[in-house]
Amino acid sequence: MENIIGSQIIQSSDDEFIINVGPQHPSTHGVLHLQLKLDGEKIVDLKPFLGYIHRGIEKMSESLNYKQFIYLTSRMDYLSAHINNQACCLAIEKAIQAEVPERARVIRTLMAELTRLASHQLWWGSTGLDMGAVSPFFYAFREREMILEIFEETCGSRLTMNYCVPGGVMNDIHPDFVRKVKQIIKQFRDNLHEYDELLTNNPIFQSRTIGVGYLSREEAISLACTGPVARASGISCDVRKKEPYDAYDRVTFDEIITTEGDCFARYKVRLEEMKQSMNIIEQLIDNIPAGEYRTKIKGIIKPPAGEYYQRVETARGELGIYLVSDGTNKPYRIKFRTPNFSNLGALKPMSLGGKIGDLVAIMASLDLIIPDIDR
Amino acid sequence: MTHWIGEKLNALFSPEWAAYVGYILAGLAIIILVVVMAVVSIYLERKIAAFMQMRLGPMRVGKWGTLQAFADVFKLMLKEPLTPAQADKQLFNIAPYLVLTVSFLAFAPIAFSPSLQLWDMNIGVLYITSVSSMGVIGILMAGWASNNKYSLLGAMRSGAQIVSYELSAGIAILTIVMMSGSLSVSGIIKSQADGWWIFKGHIPALIAFVIFAIASTAELNRAPFDLAEAEQELTAGFHTEYSGMQFAMFFLAEYTNMFIVSMLGTTLFLGGWMPLHIGNWDAFNQIMDKIPPFLWFFGKVFISLFMIIWFRWTFPRLRIDQLLKLEWKYLLPIGMVNLVIGSIITWLGWIF
Amino acid sequence: MNAAKRYFTSIFKAIVALLNGMKLTGSYLLRPSKILTQQYPENRDTLYIPERFKGRVFMPHDENNEHNCTACTLCQLACPNGSIRIIAKNIEMPDGTKKKVLDQWVYNLGSCTLCQLCVDACPSDAIVMDNAFEFSVYDKSRLIYNLNKPGSRLKEKKTNSQV
Numbered sequence: 106m107e108n109i110i111g112s113q114i115i116q117s118s119d120d121e122f123i124i125n126v127g128p129q130h131p132s133t134h135g136v137l138h139l140q141l142k143l144d145g146e147k148i149v150d151l152k153p154f155l156g157y158i159h160r161g162i163e164k165m166s167e168s169l170n171y172k173q174f175i176y177l178t179s180r181m182d183y184l185s186a187h188i189n190n191q192a193c194c195l196a197i198e199k200a201i202q203a204e205v206p207e208r209a210r211v212i213r214t215l216m217a218e219l220t221r222l223a224s225h226q227l228w229w230g231s232t233g234l235d236m237g238a239v240s241p242f243f244y245a246f247r248e249r250e251m252i253l254e255i256f257e258e259t260c261g262s263r264l265t266m267n268y269c270v271p272g273g274v275m276n277d278i279h280p281d282f283v284r285k286v287k288q289i290i291k292q293f294r295d296n297l298h299e300y301d302e303l304l305t306n307n308p309i310f311q312s313r314t315i316g317v318g319y320l321s322r323e324e325a326i327s328l329a330c331t332g333p334v335a336r337a338s339g340i341s342c343d344v345r346k347k348e349p350y351d352a353y354d355r356v357t358f359d360e361i362i363t364t365e366g367d368c369f370a371r372y373k374v375r376l377e378e379m380k381q382s383m384n385i386i387e388q389l390i391d392n393i394p395a396g397e398y399r400t401k402i403k404g405i406i407k408p409p410a411g412e413y414y415q416r417v418e419t420a421r422g423e424l425g426i427y428l429v430s431d432g433t434n435k436p437y438r439i440k441f442r443t444p445n446f447s448n449l450g451a452l453k454p455m456s457l458g459g460k461i462g463d464l465v466a467i468m469a470s471l472d473l474i475i476p477d478i479d480r
Numbered sequence: 481m482t483h484w485i486g487e488k489l490n491a492l493f494s495p496e497w498a499a500y501v502g503y504i505l506a507g508l509a510i511i512i513l514v515v516v517m518a519v520v521s522i523y524l525e526r527k528i529a530a531f532m533q534m535r536l537g538p539m540r541v542g543k544w545g546t547l548q549a550f551a552d553v554f555k556l557m558l559k560e561p562l563t564p565a566q567a568d569k570q571l572f573n574i575a576p577y578l579v580l581t582v583s584f585l586a587f588a589p590i591a592f593s594p595s596l597q598l599w600d601m602n603i604g605v606l607y608i609t610s611v612s613s614m615g616v617i618g619i620l621m622a623g624w625a626s627n628n629k630y631s632l633l634g635a636m637r638s639g640a641q642i643v644s645y646e647l648s649a650g651i652a653i654l655t656i657v658m659m660s661g662s663l664s665v666s667g668i669i670k671s672q673a674d675g676w677w678i679f680k681g682h683i684p685a686l687i688a689f690v691i692f693a694i695a696s697t698a699e700l701n702r703a704p705f706d707l708a709e710a711e712q713e714l715t716a717g718f719h720t721e722y723s724g725m726q727f728a729m730f731f732l733a734e735y736t737n738m739f740i741v742s743m744l745g746t747t748l749f750l751g752g753w754m755p756l757h758i759g760n761w762d763a764f765n766q767i768m769d770k771i772p773p774f775l776w777f778f779g780k781v782f783i784s785l786f787m788i789i790w791f792r793w794t795f796p797r798l799r800i801d802q803l804l805k806l807e808w809k810y811l812l813p814i815g816m817v818n819l820v821i822g823s824i825i826t827w828l829g830w831i832f
Numbered sequence: 833m834n835a836a837k838r839y840f841t842s843i844f845k846a847i848v849a850l851l852n853g854m855k856l857t858g859s860y861l862l863r864p865s866k867i868l869t870q871q872y873p874e875n876r877d878t879l880y881i882p883e884r885f886k887g888r889v890f891m892p893h894d895e896n897n898e899h900n901c902t903a904c905t906l907c908q909l910a911c912p913n914g915s916i917r918i919i920a921k922n923i924e925m926p927d928g929t930k931k932k933v934l935d936q937w938v939y940n941l942g943s944c945t946l947c948q949l950c951v952d953a954c955p956s957d958a959i960v961m962d963n964a965f966e967f968s969v970y971d972k973s974r975l976i977y978n979l980n981k982p983g984s985r986l987k988e989k990k991t992n993s994q995v
Contacts, residue, residue: 173912176947237797240857243533247868261886261961267947275948302856308846309704310796462799532857535869794857
């Protein structure tokens with residue numbers, strides 16, 4: 106039985122099943138099309154097919170000027186939208202060597218950590234949902250809703266904020282920002298035990314994730330995995346520690362590394378990262394420096410001809426933006442090195458030999474956002 | 481009340497006809513009861529799930545959303561009942577009716593109150609368990625006849641699950657039957673006149689109750705054991721290809737089975753329609769006696785229903801091999817040891 | 833013996849953990865005051881919408897039906913996907929010179945990404961982001977409309993400078 110999709114088909118013998126997972130799928134992390142070859146319940150081969158949500162962001166950016174293409178990047182990894190925008194602004198500021206005021210740096214860092222927290226909360230909720238427990242989804246969204254309300258008050262939008270501009274941030278923070286952020290941190294710390302009671306200590310969840318989907322350290326390095334996926338396999342790769350940007354050089358936080366490399370380890374790494382994000386926010390929230398929130402960049406932005414690279418740490422791993430400028434006001438080429446594209450490569454080695462039920466657990470622990478892969 | 485109806489019928493018809501009309505009326509009463517219970521339990525499930533998840537649930541259809549089930553049924557009736565092209569047409573069409581019929585059949589020996597029992601046969605409990613085992617045939621039929629490898633996978637898993645858990649459920653039931661000494665429903669309830677089995681047969685009955693709760697949740701294909709019909713897995717289970725009224729039949733059959741299991745559990749462990757008596761507190765016992773027996777019965781049934789719903793919305797799902805491992809390595813050995821201990825305790829007379 | 837002990841302790845711990853989880857959801861069941869959802873069309877009076885919420889682009893007019901837009905088209909140049917079209921016309925001034933003024937400020941709400949770049953680029957504070965949010969229409973062409981009201985004109989400045 107053959108499935109003809111593109112030019113690559115999985116050949117099958119007579120007693121093996123070929124099943125397509127997606128692209129429309131209820132446990133959807135986006136439109137991902139996987140072709141599985143099954144032998145009974147065991148997975149023998151796995152092939153992802155991409156491109157269902159390719160919108161041509163990199164090509165579109167070549168016809169927009171440097172201030173305009175930033176809004177497109179919010180739609181790549183929409184759960185860390187602010188961090189994507191921050192990456193672009195940092196790259197442009199590196200190219201034109203603009204000075205960013207301290208206040209803007211701290212505000213950007215705060216927003217980035219809040220985004221990371223919100224993204225991990227949504228990840229936690231959808232992990233519960235994929236495993237079959239529906240209630241954790243709603244508890245996660247309660248917390249996320251509070252963070253999104255803060256974004257709505259300061260930036261105007263909840264998901265695609267377009268708040269970073271080259272030179273700083275677009276508006277100053279709302280007067281209620283500090284008070285509300287402190288309230289959220291306190292409330293979230295009080296509610297964190299619920300996360301443990303519902304999923305972490307649950308024997309059913311533990312039996313579905315411990316020992317499932319093992320990714321060894323060597324394999325993670327050769328597949329270029331970053332983010333919590335790599336940190337759970339013992340690789341120290343946090344960009345915020347290696348090449349600090351914005352205000353990360355003045356906060357102290359731990360980089361969470363475990364060595365087990367299975368789904369439960371990735372789960373624990375992300376839970377700990379949420380706590381570290383709260384630590385960073387607490388360190389910065391009382392010390393936002395006064396001053397300008399934006400340096401006006403006069404005229405049209407025209408970086409000198411050359412190549413510029415900037416890396417940031419999104420909620421899922423390392424995002425890199427490679428900017429090639431030819432001296433005009435529109436970029437010549439922009440290429441994004443997205444974390445989800447490399448993490449997708451880890452899906453096959455982790456799930457071969459496992460069962461279909463394990464595949465769902467592995468995809469939930471990888472935390473893939475498909476528009477980030479296809480751009 | 482049944483005497484009153486009996487007299488009226490005897491006045492109207494000749495004796496045989498009165499009997500037949502009585503049977504038809506009883507059948508109709510069961511059908512209406514099942515429909516009402518299904519509607520109520522659908523509403524309860526959605527509202528309880530909503531309140532556990534900090535939201536409101538159905539609110540628009542009818543005041544506080546009470547008519548939501550009717551709206552859903554109406555929608556399902558308007559859908560086009562598709563039969564897949566190469567499906568086995570006879571089996572495909574019969575399967576939902578088989579599952580539903582089997583669920584209705586199990587209502588016969590259940591005692592709602594001392595005078596409301598359809599058929600007090602002397603093997604009531606055996607009848608219920610054997611009739612509900614036939615439901616597996618319907619499920620496998622549905623999976624096979626759909627001509628869809630996903631449905632077949634789901635039906636196979638579901639079949640394996642149900643057949644395995646019937647063993648543990650049977651052993652738990654056997655523990656109580658052995659302690660009370662009779663298989664008939666009224667006999668078991670009468671033996672609980674001085675206390676419910678869950679209190680009288682202390683440890684063995686308690687363990688049997690826990691095993692029965694887990695095993696019957698698994699037999700219903702409900703979370704945390706609903707791998708066969710989960711949307712997050714690859715397949716939507718054996719009822720993927722069904723739409724419209726046929727899907728409604730499967731749905732209805734699931735809720736009816738939920739009721740049967742709750743009623744069986746109530747009869748065996750929680751005393752059926754027996755009120756709660758505590759030792760020698762006569763005043764308390766008198767007040768408890770004033771509440772009519774069928775209210776006691778339905779109250780206990782709703783409590784067990786609530787527990788089943790609570791399980792569904794709290795726990796994640798078990799994988800199929802973990803499910804079967806739970807049964808064969810944990811529930812069955814513990815159940816059998818429990819049976820032996822229970823029989824020794826009963827023989828020595830150490831129950832209350 | 834060790835295996836038996838582990839068998840039973842694992843069962844015991846599992847049951848305790850499961851009961852803890854049930855206790856949590858049960859406690860939410862008993863606290864209806866914690867319900868977060870709101871019934872939308874009935875709660876319009878008490879809805880809280882932050883003032884900076886980006887609902888659509890809006891051109892404020894004062895009580896004399898005057899606005900601040902000078903038709904400089906900086907917003908049209910800043911918009912990344914062409915949701916703005918400025919149509920200007922030349923009028924005769926009392927002293928004989930021709931001046932370019934705004935005729936129609938055509939806004940395509942259907943394609944606007946609410947990125948605020950136009951508001952950012954405007955040198956005369958003519959447009960702001962409004963926080964209205966109910967825009968459903970049955971016909972897509974009704975999403976393209978003019979922001980300036982008919983008969984409105986540019987507010988006269990007290991001084992002679994344009995900025």
